[in-house]
Amino acid sequence: MRRAFSAATIVAALALAVSACGGGDSGSTAAPAQSAPADPSKISGEITWWDTVRPDSEGPTFQALIKDFQAKYPNIKVNYVNVPSDQAQNKFQTAAQAGSGAPDVIRSEVAWTSQFASLGYLQPLDGTRAVENESDFLPGPLSSTKYNGKTYAVPQVTDTLALIYNKRLLKEAGWEKAPTTVEELKQAALDVKEKTGAAGLALNVDAYFLLPFMYGEGGDMLDVQNKKITINSPENAKAMGVVSDLITSGAASKPAIQDSYANAMTVLKDGKAAMIYNGPWALAELYQGKEFKDKENLGIAPVPAGSVKAGAPTGGWNYAIYAGSKNIDASYEFIRFMSTPEAQAKVAKEISLLPTRASAYENADVKGNPDVAVFKPIMDTATPRPWIPEGGQLFQPLLEGYQSLVGGKTSPEDMLKTVDQKYRGIFKDWS
Numbered sequence: 001m002r003r004a005f006s007a008a009t010i011v012a013a014l015a016l017a018v019s020a021c022g023g024g025d026s027g028s029t030a031a032p033a034q035s036a037p038a039d040p041s042k043i044s045g046e047i048t049w050w051d052t053v054r055p056d057s058e059g060p061t062f063q064a065l066i067k068d069f070q071a072k073y074p075n076i077k078v079n080y081v082n083v084p085s086d087q088a089q090n091k092f093q094t095a096a097q098a099g100s101g102a103p104d105v106i107r108s109e110v111a112w113t114s115q116f117a118s119l120g121y122l123q124p125l126d127g128t129r130a131v132e133n134e135s136d137f138l139p140g141p142l143s144s145t146k147y148n149g150k151t152y153a154v155p156q157v158t159d160t161l162a163l164i165y166n167k168r169l170l171k172e173a174g175w176e177k178a179p180t181t182v183e184e185l186k187q188a189a190l191d192v193k194e195k196t197g198a199a200g201l202a203l204n205v206d207a208y209f210l211l212p213f214m215y216g217e218g219g220d221m222l223d224v225q226n227k228k229i230t231i232n233s234p235e236n237a238k239a240m241g242v243v244s245d246l247i248t249s250g251a252a253s254k255p256a257i258q259d260s261y262a263n264a265m266t267v268l269k270d271g272k273a274a275m276i277y278n279g280p281w282a283l284a285e286l287y288q289g290k291e292f293k294d295k296e297n298l299g300i301a302p303v304p305a306g307s308v309k310a311g312a313p314t315g316g317w318n319y320a321i322y323a324g325s326k327n328i329d330a331s332y333e334f335i336r337f338m339s340t341p342e343a344q345a346k347v348a349k350e351i352s353l354l355p356t357r358a359s360a361y362e363n364a365d366v367k368g369n370p371d372v373a374v375f376k377p378i379m380d381t382a383t384p385r386p387w388i389p390e391g392g393q394l395f396q397p398l399l400e401g402y403q404s405l406v407g408g409k410t411s412p413e414d415m416l417k418t419v420d421q422k423y424r425g426i427f428k429d430w431s
Contacts, residue, residue, distance in 0.1 A: 044075035045327035047104035057284035110144035111391035117147035118389035153318035155356035169274035178301035189251035207395035216306020232420035240412030397422035
């Protein structure tokens with residue numbers, strides 16, 4: 001999901017959390033729900049939507065939906081602004097705190113939503129036209145929209161990670177099927193390197209992409225129920241050792257510290273690497289690569305299992321409305337339209353992003369997309385992440401540790417100790 005978070009993001013998040021008026025209900029600056037006209041098509045106004053998708057491969061689909069919306073609601077103008085996903089969290093917080101410059105609607109990562117809500121930056125949506133047929137949403141994505149018993153967003157898309165691979169390269173290396181365990185992943189990667197000259201595995205140095213290795217060994221970042229920080233555990237140390245071994249053995253090429261996501265995507269598209277971990281959002285771009293002009297050459301399989309399980313993380317994005325929006329009713333109509341089963345089916349058909357509505361999976365266009373068919377069962381067994389206000393702050397320390405680990409600047413054990421110390425600065429009352 002391209003979740004790169006800058007250090008400035010975390011500093012800002014901590015500062016804003018302190019300055020917010022109590023957060024949650026007490027910090028509500030939300031405008032009261034307005035009384036919509038009897039004919040919603042008569043609603044007028046101008047709204048700005050901050051989108052975070054890749055503008056070249058995914059953006060056109062959402063811009064086409066906006067045109068459909070404006071045809072139905074001719075009195076509402078939508079200003080579409082594409083904001084890089086690694087900048088949106090900090091930019092929105094800064095604008096919301098200042099009280100100016102924030103969009104009416106933001107595409108909020110699932111881990112940001114409760115944080116924004118706790119700071120009083122999001123409009124409550126319960127009982128509004130924005131939330132239509134709530135029971136149709138899948139329980140996992142829907143749970144990410146809640147904070148303190150209230151609804152602050154509408155699920156847009158859900159996602160997880162899979163092993164994405166070049167079938168031709170694996171076949172040339174003697175592998176007819178994708179590896180199912182980390183041990184097989186290492187061997188398959190070494191075989192590819194020896195027999196084809198291509199890199200076996202390209203790693204993306206991003207915290208989200210480290211989670212399958214942690215979950216695979218039975219590790220996690222937190223034990224939310226018992227308020228325990230669990231990042232510095234033997235299970236996670238084993239996981240970091242697995243990652244280090246993939247690199248030192250040559251199974252994975254030494255990854256770039258900066259722009260590793262783009263580099264991993266490029267080498268896969270160009271046939272210079274056989275395997276990467278990535279999600280459904282990457283498919284539209286991958287099919288633009290020379291290796292996958294023939295879509296049949298692109299393989300998708302569950303992430304290889306560690307010693308405990310195959311553990312892919314849950315991710316996704318929500319539609320949320322800024323509490324200070326001057327066009328609340330128009331914003332309600334916009335996210336209602338954009339989250340209909342028909343809109344989700346269009347997105348799934350064209351760019352393979354996974355719907356959050358159960359009924360969308362019954363749509364013929366969704367059923368006819370083989371990529372969705374492969375990812376849906378992987379999504380169904382993905383490992384939940386904690387939807388807590390601090391959730392958006394978990395990745396930056398882990399990312400910095402991952403960068404130090406692959407850069408040879410720290411050991412797995414010392415990396416985890418450092419991340420643990422940073423987590424304790426966030427969760428001061430946790431054990």
